[in-house]
Amino acid sequence: MRLLLTAVLLFCLQVAMSQQLNVPVQEDELRQLVSFLASDSMKGRRAGSDENRKATAFISSYFQQLGLLPAANDSFEQKFYPDSADSLNTLSNVIALLPGRSKPDEIIVFSAHFDHLGTDRKLKRDSIFNGANDNASGTAVLMAMARYYAGWRGNERSILFCAFNGEEKGLLGSAAFTENIDPAKYVAGINLEMLGVPQIGRKKLIMTGIGKSDMVKIIGKPMKDSGIKLRGDREDNLFARSDNFSFAALGVPAHTFLSSDDGERCYHKPCDEPGRIDFTNMALLANGIIASVSEIISGAKTPSRIILR
């Protein structure tokens, strides 16, 4: 385990150092991040596995290299103990903070889950659920956005980066995290999911629960100016199915952004491989999201709270 972690740390250092700070999200950095997280050697990052812990170590060292602050007490890793029957070990979320310049107590949270389904030995040909789209893609966008904001440091509000674990087991990581927060401090949540495969077409994004807050009034125009078409979730059933919901249940205007949904051909299948990812489109979406939330980050605008009924 120690040798493995040393290799992971060295790799992180290389990746972090090779990125210029304060340039928009680059296709190449997304490719590097997804290639690592969704490689066969990561064996599908199942919550509780060694490879899942390797992903945890990778993301925390990455955040550390960027100069972000550890935000789970004095650590980047928030340990939690899922009390489920299938004997999961301790799991960790990875939480990092970039304090706001003038409004540090007002937080915008960016999140993505990094766990996936692991492997299935019964499958003869390809037994590894790589989870490149679900959700190495969202995790890579989260990390690249952290790299961008850490270089820029112009945020008036605080930005919290949450890489959640145990999502595939039932939103475990975000549920554990939101148990101890003061929801009133959280002004907005942007959850990143399945952004690698442009199932609904390039330069398009699905926003779940689009009518549940007025966030779309703030982000719609800059999104359009970035060349991205934003639309709601057609079936309107994805809102409660990802980590945004742990925040939304407390009233935080938190929505998930996706370029593909559970109808995608390789969704939760071993063919969800890095080779299917459109990194050019992913970078465009990431930069569109950055542009679209600028007035929330500056404190100029605040989306309305969510009232679930």
Ligand SMILES: [Zn+2]
């Ligand atoms: Zn997912």
